[in-house]
Amino acid sequence: MKKFLSSAAMLLTAVGLSACTAKANQVSNEINETETSKNEFMDLKGKKVLVAYFSWSGNTKYAAQYIAKKVGADEFEIVTEKAYPTEYQPCTEVAKAEKEANARPEIKGKVENMDQYDVVFIGVPVWWYTGPMALFTFIESYNFEGKTVIPFCTAYSGPSQTLKDIVKATPKSDHRNGICIVTKEMGGKDMDQNQVRIDKWLGEIGF
Numbered sequence: 001m002k003k004f005l006s007s008a009a010m011l012l013t014a015v016g017l018s019a020c021t022a023k024a025n026q027v028s029n030e031i032n033e034t035e036t037s038k039n040e041f042m043d044l045k046g047k048k049v050l051v052a053y054f055s056w057s058g059n060t061k062y063a064a065q066y067i068a069k070k071v072g073a074d075e076f077e078i079v080t081e082k083a084y085p086t087e088y089q090p091c092t093e094v095a096k097a098e099k100e101a102n103a104r105p106e107i108k109g110k111v112e113n114m115d116q117y118d119v120v121f122i123g124v125p126v127w128w129y130t131g132p133m134a135l136f137t138f139i140e141s142y143n144f145e146g147k148t149v150i151p152f153c154t155a156y157s158g159p160s161q162t163l164k165d166i167v168k169a170t171p172k173s174d175h176r177n178g179i180c181i182v183t184k185e186m187g188g189k190d191m192d193q194n195q196v197r198i199d200k201w202l203g204e205i206g207f
Helices: 011-012 059-071 088-100 133-139 163-171 191-204
Strands: 049-053 074-077 120-127 148-155 179-182
Touching: 049 059, 059 074, 059 088, 059 120, 074 148, 088 120, 088 133, 120 133, 133 163, 148 163, 148 191
Parallel strands: 049 074, 049 120, 120 148, 148 179
Antiparallel strands: none
16 A cells, blocks of 8 residues: 655654655665756856745745755745645545545645746655645646756655656756655754755755
């Protein structure tokens, strides 16, 4: 049975679910757990940048806000019209049903003038081996052709297909290697420990 993955590690443990497949469990905590593209080392400094993210436990929000501050980006939080349950088990059930139905949950608000952005970071927690279905609602709401899309995710163990799925969903974009930020906490409690790795990653992709 497929498993629901989130950045809330303690909750994952509580229901006895493994965070990833055996292969994913062997993935290290280094910044480029899953290569999503070839880095061309083109300088992205000075570009107009957006950091768009969905966050459930708070870990992805912490990472997104840190990235935005480091690169001088605007932020857009992907928020569903109907909130996900705050308790783990009910949330897993909703997320599983949405994935099986290939649902596109409605989201609140819109990015103002998406055309102005040259670079878009897109970040989510890992749920059921990919991102929440609201991720795809967001991506399908805009034209990313010609933009540089950079994926990132937070997870208990590893990225699974999440980074690759973001790349696959934006086929007409340029891409840079993504990062999976591994944490065994929730609510952003230990995310400051990842700042050095995030800084290194940003330098490697052109910031």
